[in-house]
Amino acid sequence: MNAREYDVLIAGAGPAGTAAALALRHSGLRVALFDKAAFPRDKVCGDAIGGRIPEALRALDPAYEARFLAFAHKTHIHGCRLVSPNLNHIDVTFSKGGFTATRVDFDQFLFDLAKEESKAEIFQNVTIKDAHQAGEGIVLETSQGTFSGRVLIACDGANSVAARQLAGLQVDPDHHCGAVRAYYQGVTFPKENTLEVYFLKGYLPGYFWIFPLENGLANVGFGMLTRTISERKINLKQSIEAILEEFPSLKERFIKAELVGKITGFGLPLGSKKRTISGNRFLLVGDAAGLIDPFTGEGIGNAMISARLAAERVVEAFEKQDFSAEFFQQYDQKVYEKLWKTFRTSHLFQRLLGGRIWLINFLLGTAARNRFFKRWLHKVM
Numbered sequence: 001m002n003a004r005e006y007d008v009l010i011a012g013a014g015p016a017g018t019a020a021a022l023a024l025r026h027s028g029l030r031v032a033l034f035d036k037a038a039f040p041r042d043k044v045c046g047d048a049i050g051g052r053i054p055e056a057l058r059a060l061d062p063a064y065e066a067r068f069l070a071f072a073h074k075t076h077i078h079g080c081r082l083v084s085p086n087l088n089h090i091d092v093t094f095s096k097g098g099f100t101a102t103r104v105d106f107d108q109f110l111f112d113l114a115k116e117e118s119k120a121e122i123f124q125n126v127t128i129k130d131a132h133q134a135g136e137g138i139v140l141e142t143s144q145g146t147f148s149g150r151v152l153i154a155c156d157g158a159n160s161v162a163a164r165q166l167a168g169l170q171v172d173p174d175h176h177c178g179a180v181r182a183y184y185q186g187v188t189f190p191k192e193n194t195l196e197v198y199f200l201k202g203y204l205p206g207y208f209w210i211f212p213l214e215n216g217l218a219n220v221g222f223g224m225l226t227r228t229i230s231e232r233k234i235n236l237k238q239s240i241e242a243i244l245e246e247f248p249s250l251k252e253r254f255i256k257a258e259l260v261g262k263i264t265g266f267g268l269p270l271g272s273k274k275r276t277i278s279g280n281r282f283l284l285v286g287d288a289a290g291l292i293d294p295f296t297g298e299g300i301g302n303a304m305i306s307a308r309l310a311a312e313r314v315v316e317a318f319e320k321q322d323f324s325a326e327f328f329q330q331y332d333q334k335v336y337e338k339l340w341k342t343f344r345t346s347h348l349f350q351r352l353l354g355g356r357i358w359l360i361n362f363l364l365g366t367a368a369r370n371r372f373f374k375r376w377l378h379k380v381m
Contacts, residue, residue, distance in 0.1 A: 003139060003146040006032040008314060010120065011128055011140070011162055012155035014043060014107055015053075016286035016303035018114040020153045022060050023311030029318060031120040032147060034140075036156075038124040039111045043103035044181050044266040045300075047219040048195065048211055049074065051096035052301025059308055064113060073105035075214050078193045084364040085201040085357040087249065090374070091191065100195075100211050100219070102183075131162045131282075136323075138166075138281050151323055152282040153310050155303070158267045160288035167279055173230060175290070177268040177297065179223030180236040183260040187218040188253045198250075200243060204355040208243050217260070223268070223297060225350075237263045270294040271302070272347035274336060278328035283310040291339060295346035302339055309334050 008024060010017045013035035021033045035041070058065040077098040083089045115122060123144060130141040131152065138152040154162030163169040189212055198208040206224030213219055222240050229236065240263060244254050269290035277289040285291075286303025293299065313331040317323050353360055367374045 003148040004032070006030045006121075006147065006149045007151070007318065008032070009138060009140060009147060009149035009152045010034065010155060011131075011152065011160075012036075012157055012286075012288070013039070013111055013114070013122065013124075014155065014157065014286075014303070015110055015300050016155035016288075016307045017153075018107075018110040018118075019056065019060065019304040019307035020155060020285060020311050021114045021118040021120040022064070023308045024120070024314070025118045027311075027315050027318070029315075031118070032149065033114065033118070033120040033122045034126045034128065034142070034147075035122075035124050036127050040104050040108045043107055044264045045103045046179075046181065046209060046211060046221055046297060047100050047102055047106075047213060048077070048298065049099040049101055049106065050296075050298050050301050051094070051098055052298075053099075053304060056301055056304035056308065059305075061117075064117075067113065068109070071101075071106075071109050073109075073214060074099040074101040075212055076193055077195055077212075080195040080197060081191060082364055083196065083198040083200075084361045085199055085204070086361050087247075088361070088365060088368065090364050090368045091194065092374075098195075100213050102213060102217075102219075128156065128161045131165050133166070133281060150281065151314050151317060153285055153307070153314065154282060154288045155285045155307065156288055158269050158287045160284065162282060163284050163288045166282050167276060167284060169275060169284075169290070171226070171267070171269070172273070173227040174225070175270045175272045175294075176226040177223050177270055177292075178226050178229050178236060178265065179221055179268060179297070180240060180263050180265045181219060181221040182240060182263040183213075184218045184220050184254065184257040185216055185260050186257040187216075187220070188256075189218075190253075198243075199353070199360050200247065201357055202246075203239060203243060204357065204360075205350075205353070208240070218257075226267070236265060268292045268297055268299065270347075271339060271343040272350065274340070276332065277335065278325065278331050280325045280328075281323045283313065283328055283331050285310050289335070291335070293346050294343060295349045305338060306335050309338070 007029040127143040272294040291302040
């Protein structure tokens with residue numbers, strides 16, 4: 001069967017893929033956008049939407065930010081409660097505010113926006129089986145046939161076929177996190193519109209979270225560095241259940257709560273090391289490029305930022321008819337110019353705190369007593 005031909009192939013229609021399609025809407029290029037599922041579809045995640053996401057939408061078009069702010073299925077988040085191993089806490093206010101929304105709803109919002117605003121031809125239920133270079137393009141072998149493009153923008157997530165087959169990237173357990181997420185209905189909250197992050201004795205290095213969603217739903221999860229999970233043979237699903245049973249203050253809040261669905265796992269390639277995220281005729285974006293914050297686990301905003309930078313470089317490539325690895329190297333440089341300072345600081349926090357119970361207790365305790373340190377912590381968060 002002959003391949004269907006396009007100028008640009010975008011693998012993955014999550015936040016990164018839809019942002020890339022929207023960024024290319026005025027390019028005049030023939031764009032194909034793929035997703036392995038059919039929308040609406042879930043994406044296992046913590047469901048936090050940070051301040052970078054409205055900014056990323058604004059960079060694409062101020063009207064997109066306005067549409068997001070009018071998007072109904074989100075919860076406004078005013079701050080975060082950080083709980084230390086000695087179970088003391090400090091409340092950090094977000095200067096820019098934030099949101100939570102299930103990925104089913106948020107990704108659908110972005111997908112509908114791309115379907116309406118971009119010029120991309122969209123293919124759903126397409127599993128990418130193979131990605132390789134052939135002649136003057138990239139060929140994707142999929143469950144719906146063969147597609148070829150002059151350039152591939154790979155937004156296909158943490159298990160990216162393109163990252164593995166074209167860039168040769170593998171999971172690095174020192175720069176990768178494993179996590180599990182569950183939805184609970186009926187959890188009680190001590191403070192409204194507030195994320196909760198727990199550094200619990202016996203479950204470090206790692207953190208447990210409770211994030212409020214609309215209609216009384218809560219996203220509950222636990223994550224830890226993959227190296228630690230492997231060395232200690234930790235079962236993350238069992239850890240969530242154990243935490244809710246072991247700590248009385250949490251157990252009491254979940255007495256009347258009901259698990260909705262099942263506890264589901266996911267992997268997060270962290271931005272704690274620089275990778276080569278482009279090559280001859282391809283660019284890796286978002287989770288496929290390992291652009292997840294090493295400390296907070298936030299990746300959606302970074303994915304959308306990198307998608308716009310990738311689309312801009314692709315447009316330049318077509319203008320100059322240069323699709324070489326050397327030409328696309330400037331994309332890598334721009335991504336790390338934008339994100340590396342934050343990643344480096346987050347990685348420092350990750351390594352510094354680790355399993356040091358005394359240090360976490362000291363830092364959060366000091367922040368609770370010292371207004372200057374607390375102000376600094378507010379800025380970091």
